[in-house]
Structure formats: C-alpha cells, structure tokens
Amino acid sequence: MAETTTQTAAVPAPYAEDAVTAAAERRGEPAWLVERRREAARAFAATPMPTPALRPWKYTDVTALDIGGFAPVGQSPTTVQGTPPAGGFAGSLADALADAAHAEQVRQHLGTLVPATEGKFTAANQALWTGGAYVYVPRGQAFEQPVVVTLDVPAGDAGAVFPRLLLVAEAQGEVNVVLRNTSGDAPLLAPGVFEIFAGPDAKVRVLVDGRWGDATQEFTTIRSRLDRSADVLVASLALGGRVVKQTTEALLEGDGANSTIRGVALGDGEQHFDFVTLQDHSGEHTTSDVAIKSALAGASKSIYYGITRVGETAAGAEANQENRNLLLSGRAKADSDPVLEILTSQVIRCGHAATVGPVDQEALFYLQSRGLSSRQALQLMVAGFFRTVLAGIPLEGLEEDVSAVVVEKLATAEL
Amino acid sequence: MSEPILELRDLRVSITEHPDIQIVKGVDLTIRPGEVHALMGPNGSGKSTLANAVAGSPAYKLDSGQILFKGEDVTAMTADARARMGMFLSFQYPTAIPGVTMVNFLREALKARRGQEMPAREFLGELRETLGTLKMDESFARRYVNDGFSGGEKKRAEILQLGMLKPDLAILDETDSGLDVDALRTVAEGVNALRTPHIGILIITHYQRILNYITPEVVHVLVEGRIARSGGAELALEIEENGYDPILRELGAVEEVVS
Numbered sequence: 318m319a320e321t322t323t324q325t326a327a328v329p330a331p332y333a334e335d336a337v338t339a340a341a342e343r344r345g346e347p348a349w350l351v352e353r354r355r356e357a358a359r360a361f362a363a364t365p366m367p368t369p370a371l372r373p374w375k376y377t378d379v380t381a382l383d384i385g386g387f388a389p390v391g392q393s394p395t396t397v398q399g400t401p402p403a404g405g406f407a408g409s410l411a412d413a414l415a416d417a418a419h420a421e422q423v424r425q426h427l428g429t430l431v432p433a434t435e436g437k438f439t440a441a442n443q444a445l446w447t448g449g450a451y452v453y454v455p456r457g458q459a460f461e462q463p464v465v466v467t468l469d470v471p472a473g474d475a476g477a478v479f480p481r482l483l484l485v486a487e488a489q490g491e492v493n494v495v496l497r498n499t500s501g502d503a504p505l506l507a508p509g510v511f512e513i514f515a516g517p518d519a520k521v522r523v524l525v526d527g528r529w530g531d532a533t534q535e536f537t538t539i540r541s542r543l544d545r546s547a548d549v550l551v552a553s554l555a556l557g558g559r560v561v562k563q564t565t566e567a568l569l570e571g572d573g574a575n576s577t578i579r580g581v582a583l584g585d586g587e588q589h590f591d592f593v594t595l596q597d598h599s600g601e602h603t604t605s606d607v608a609i610k611s612a613l614a615g616a617s618k619s620i621y622y623g624i625t626r627v628g629e630t631a632a633g634a635e636a637n638q639e640n641r642n643l644l645l646s647g648r649a650k651a652d653s654d655p656v657l658e659i660l661t662s663q664v665i666r667c668g669h670a671a672t673v674g675p676v677d678q679e680a681l682f683y684l685q686s687r688g689l690s691s692r693q694a695l696q697l698m699v700a701g702f703f704r705t706v707l708a709g710i711p712l713e714g715l716e717e718d719v720s721a722v723v724v725e726k727l728a729t730a731e732l
Numbered sequence: 733m734s735e736p737i738l739e740l741r742d743l744r745v746s747i748t749e750h751p752d753i754q755i756v757k758g759v760d761l762t763i764r765p766g767e768v769h770a771l772m773g774p775n776g777s778g779k780s781t782l783a784n785a786v787a788g789s790p791a792y793k794l795d796s797g798q799i800l801f802k803g804e805d806v807t808a809m810t811a812d813a814r815a816r817m818g819m820f821l822s823f824q825y826p827t828a829i830p831g832v833t834m835v836n837f838l839r840e841a842l843k844a845r846r847g848q849e850m851p852a853r854e855f856l857g858e859l860r861e862t863l864g865t866l867k868m869d870e871s872f873a874r875r876y877v878n879d880g881f882s883g884g885e886k887k888r889a890e891i892l893q894l895g896m897l898k899p900d901l902a903i904l905d906e907t908d909s910g911l912d913v914d915a916l917r918t919v920a921e922g923v924n925a926l927r928t929p930h931i932g933i934l935i936i937t938h939y940q941r942i943l944n945y946i947t948p949e950v951v952h953v954l955v956e957g958r959i960a961r962s963g964g965a966e967l968a969l970e971i972e973e974n975g976y977d978p979i980l981r982e983l984g985a986v987e988e989v990v991s
C-alpha cells in the first residue's frame with residue numbers, strides 16, 4: 318500500500334514570505350509596505366492558479382504555468398520621464414516613498430484599488446514589484462507633456478518583471494501617461510498592476526505600448542476609479558509578446574464620469590491575446606466606451622470577454638462595447654463575448670457589437686486593382702482598421718508609428 | 733496598325749461562388765491605342781462582370797478565352813499585376829475602406845504603379861493639381877477612401893485616381909451615373925485630359941450624354957453576355973432614342989430563325 322503523506326505545495330524561494338520580506342527590507346522599504354508585501358506573499362501561497370473553469374480564463378489556460386520558475390530579473394529596468402507641475406510627481410514609487418511630501422499619498426492608495434489578494438498574478442506583483450512608477454497630479458494642475466514610463470528588459474534577461482503604476486489625479490488634474498514595454502527573446506513573465514485614481518473632473522489618458530519579445534507572457538490588471546465627471550482613457554497596444562492577457566476595468570462611481578477603453582492587437586505565429594474589460598456603472602449619467610480590435614496572422618489568437626455592468630443607481634448611463642477581429646490567415650482564431658449585466662430599471666443606453674472574420678474581399682480587390690499586392694493591401698487595410706480606434710489617443714505620431722509596425726510585421730507574417 | 737491595348741478573345745465568365753452561372757458568354761473585343769469604345773446594354777447584361785473579369789477580380793471565374801493587354805496574355809495574372817502594367821477600372825460601386833486616407837492610398841498606389849517611391853513634394857504637387865482639375869477640395873485627400881462619400885464624390889474620387897495613375901487602359905464602369913450636369917462635365921474633362929494617342933478607354937454607360945463629351949470610335953451593345961451589335965457613335969444616339977427594343981427584337985428574330 319502506498320504511504321500517505323501530507324504535502325503543501327512549496328512556494329519557490331523568491332516568492333516565499335521570508336524571501337519577499339527580506340528583499341523588501343533590503344530595499345529599505347517602510348514598515349507598512351514590508352507588511353503589505355508579506356501579506357501579498359501569503360496571498361500568493363494561498364491562491365490557486367486560475368483555471369479555465371473561471372470564465373475570464375476560459376481560453377487562456379495557465380494551469381501549466383509555473384510562476385515560481387520565473388525569478389525576478391533583479392531591480393526592474395524602469396525609467397520614468399516627466400516634468401510635473403507644482404506639487405506634482407512623476408518618478409519611481411521608491412523615490413516617492415523617500416519623499417515626505419508624497420509617501421503618505423502612496424501609502425493611502427497603493428494596492429487599495431487592486432488588492433493583492435484578488436488573484437495569483439496580482440499577489441505576485443504586490444509581493445515583488447520593483448521600479449514601479451508613481452504619477453501624482455495636484456488639484457487643478459496639468460502635466461504639459463506626457464509622462465513616459467519605460468520598462469526595457471535587456472535582451473537575454475529571462476525571469477520575471479512586475480510592471481506597476483500608481484496614478485493619482487486630484488480634482489481637475491490632467492495627465493497623459495505612456496508606458497512602453499520591451500523585452501528580448503528570453504522567456505519572461507510580466508504580471509502587471511496599474512491603479513488609476515481620477516478625482517472629480519480629472520482627465521487622464523494612459524497608453525500601454527506593449528512591444529514585448531516573442532517569449533514574454535504578460536498578465537496585467539488595469540483598474541481605474543472615476544469620481545464625479547472624471548474622464549479616463551486607457552488604451553493598449555498589444556504588438557508583441559507570446560501571451561498578453563489584460564484585464565481593464567473602469568469603476569464609474571461619480572456621476573457624469575466617462576471611461577474610454579481602447580485596444581489594438583496584432584498577432585502572428587503563436588501569439589495569444591486575451592482582453593477582459595469591465596465597465597462598471599454605478600454613478601448617474603455615466604458613459605463608457607470600449608473598442609478593441611485585433612488583426613491576426615499565422616496561428617495567432619485573440620479572445621475578448623467584456624462586461625458592461627449597469628448598477629441600480631446608474632440612471633441615465635450610456636455604455637458601448639465593440640470588438641472586431643480580422644482573421645488574416647486560415648489558422649488564426651478569435652473569440653468574442655460582450656456581455657451586458659443590467660441591474661437597473663432606469664432608462665439607460667447600452668450597445669455592443671462583435672465581429673470575427675476575414676478582411677472585406679471587395680476592399681481587398683479594390684486596392685489590388687490599383688496595383689497593391691495582396692500583402693500590401695492588407696498592410697494598408699490593417700493599419701486603417703487600427704487607425705479608427707487610435708484616433709482620439711492624444712499622442713503625437715501614434716498612428717504613423719502603429720502603421721509602421723503593421724507594415725513591418727505583416728511584411729513577413731503568415732497570411 | 734499598332735498593337736491593340738486590349739484584346740478579348742471569346743471571353744466567357746462565370747461567378748466564382750456560382751460556377752454554374754455563366755454571365756459573359758463569349759465576348760470578342762479589340763481596343764487600339766487612342767480609341768474610345770462605349771459598352772452599353774440593359775441592366776444585368778454582364779457589363780460590370782466583363783469589366784471586373786478584365787481587371788482580374790477573384791469574384792469572377794474565367795471559363796474560357798483570353799485577355800491580352802498591350803500584347804501580353806494577362807489571363808492568369810493577378811489584379812495587382814494587371815494594374816501595375818497600366819490597367820485601371822473605375823468601379824460602378826467603389827468600396828469604402830475605413831481608416832485608409834485617400835492620400836495614403838494614392839501614395840501607395842502610385843508607388844506600386846511606378847515601381848518606386850515618389851518624392852513627397854512632387855506627389856503632393858501632382859495631387860493638388862489633379863484635385864484642382866476635378867474641382868475637388870483638398871480636404872478630400874484626408875478623408876478615408878470612399879467612406880461616407882456621396883455618390884458623386886465616389887465617382888470623382890475614381891477619376892482622381894485615374895488622373896494620378898495615368899493608365900494605358902481605363903475602363904469606366906458607369907462613372908457618369910449619379911453625376912449632376914456640372915460634375916459630369918468636370919469628370920468628362922478629367923478623362924479627356926488623359927487622352928493621348930496611347931491610351932485605350934472603355935466607357936460603360938447607359939446614357940448618351942457622357943459620349944457628347946468623349947466621342948467613342950465604337951459603340952458595343954451587350955445583351956445577355958454577348959455583344960449583340962457594334963457600330964459607330966450614332967448607335968448610342970439610336971439607343972437613346974429608341975431604347976434596346978429594336979436590338980432585342982432583331983435578336984429574337986435571329987434566334988427564331990435559328991430554332
């Protein structure tokens with residue numbers, strides 16, 4: 318007879334509570350943060366990996382992913398560039414914590430919108446992030462130029478990075494933030510957590526420009542909380558990576574708040590994209606608009622699962638959801654599932670649209686009849702397909718930049 | 733005599749998705765450099781099918797026959813290869829391409845046609861000039877291809893492309909339909925400006941009025957996928973006057989004799 322043994326799954330060193338605590342102390346972090354790291358490490362140990370039985374993970378099976386096998390790459394290679402207005406801040410979380418004028422704000426907000434306990438990846442991030450960025454916009458102030466947060470993992474560096482952003486915009490504050498992520502071709506895991514607090518009438522634009530290498534797996538939670546008449550746009554470019562899974566949520570709590578979520582994914586080879594969105598309306602006359610588009614070559618895949626939730630209190634809410642997928646090759650696949658959860662009997666307006674299919678053959682012929690090869694025609698059409706969701710993202714040269722990536726990637730993609 | 737620009741030999745065309753339905757049932761046609769031919773015929777007789785098949789649309793299948801363009805057999809060539817050789821189709825129903833601006837599109841098309849990038853300044857100069865001759869506002873170039881264009885704007889945009897691409901063969905499929913009197917004149921002048929001793933033009937139309945501006949050497953009448961009658965410019969006038977009935981009746985008579 319086999320011997321019965323009790324076994325607790327061992328948490329590998331860098332993710333274990335002791336190691337997490339020691340690392341935090343070595344970095345000289347304040348006691349409260351060390352304590353939160355410790356809690357996160359415990360949550361990490363206690364939280365099982367999500368399984369496809371959970372709807373948001375239905376098409377992205379991570380049960381075989383061993384997070385513990387990805388050791389942190391060391392101090393995360395992040396830089397933050399930005400010139401804050403008087404009283405504002407744009408820099409690393411570590412610098413903000415060392416600054417008496419900002420440490421308290423950070424303490425009050427960090428990890429409160431995306432608690433470490435809510436999932437395996439958020440717990441890992443909270444336990445181990447380094448090089449996170451902090452952006453603070455004081456009341457009535459505006460950043461004149463976009464804040465640029467660059468996470469540039471050197472080619473050859475394998476392991477894990479934990480992208481982290483805390484953005485706090487006070488009433489009427491305005492800021493644009495661009496997060497640029499790049500990596501080489503070594504296996505990399507990137508569980509990210511971005512928290513965005515938008516005060517009354519604040520205007521916030523965040524662009525996540527993801528150009529990971531071929532073996533990077535990203536799992537990110539982006540959540541924003543919108544106060545009265547706040548206006549938040551979160552846009553994501555998924556142009557690289559092996560797996561990119563992003564959960565982008567907007568909590569529309571204040572009356573009149575407006576959320577815009579945009580996403581663009583360009584796939585080839587075995588690339589796998591998975592977008593989950595939540596537009597959670599609780600304030601009156603709140604508005605939200607989601608548009609996510611993917612163009613898929615090779616055997617790439619894109620999954621969209623989006624929920625529009627209109628709560629009891631959200632009279633006069635307006636919500637829109639759009640997900641469009643262009644299959645550029647016979648092997649590409651997409652699954653699209655926009656969901657409405659209406660919990661109010663108040664008058665509201667909700668719309669959703671989802672499409673999966675090949676490019677418009679008539680348009681293709683039209684372009685070919687002007688001399689463009691089918692590949693050139695597709696390059697132009699895909700760039701155009703994306704352009705319609707990129708319009709409205711206030712970043713100079715973005716459309717041209719994305720078009721250039723489309724042209725380059727589709728020059729060799731399997732169509 | 734110089735080599736034909738376009739020569740169709742017993743062209744038979746069916747629909748790719750319904751290969752059992754033959755639309756064009758044996759058409760022979762020769763257009764020489766400098767010539768304008770008009771193709772008329774009742775609705776559904778196969779004019780657009782013929783035009784699209786000549787341009788290389790994958791929506792249509794060649795059952796038999798040959799397409800020679802500038803002496804070269806292009807029957808097996810893709811649409812883009814034909815276009816780069818200098819073939820141009822002005823579409824009866826131009827397709828909208830959201831997100832692609834006219835200016836980007838024209839740049840790419842010109843690059844493909846000429847085999848090399850054109851200096852930006854030269855390109856923009858030429859674009860402005862062509863827009864000017866067609867009395868089109870410059871803001872047009874920044875709009876998405878055919879997206880939200882009015883019927884007339886679409887037709888002008890086709891002629892804008894024609895003017896920029898300077899093809900050797902232009903097939904104009906009802907480019908005159910839906911144009912107001914002034915627009916018709918502008919478009920016709922745009923076409924005439926391109927006429928050289930080298931270009932061949934096939935004008936598909938239901939109306940005599942465009943032929944007042946662009947006089948055809950030959951007028952063909954397509955009926956049920958076959959050229960039922962060819963004649964001089966006066967044939968178009970005759971049709972304008974009497975409709976297709978006399979031709980159809982004559983055909984009927986011939987068929988009756990045969991059967």
Ligand SMILES: Nc1ncnc2c1ncn2[C@@H]1O[C@H](COP(=O)(O)OP(=O)(O)OP(=O)(O)O)[C@@H](O)[C@H]1O
Nearest residue numbers: 747755773774775776777778779780781782791824
């Ligand atoms: N892709 C297609 N699928 C199905 N039927 C088609 C297709 N293309 C053409 N047809 C049919 O073939 C016939 C000829 O059509 P075509 O468009 O060539 O006519 P036309 O002479 O250009 O007519 P019009 O003067 O109305 O433009 C019509 O009966 C039409 O319905």
Ligand SMILES: [Mg+2]
Nearest residue numbers: 779780781824
């Ligand atoms: Mg027609």
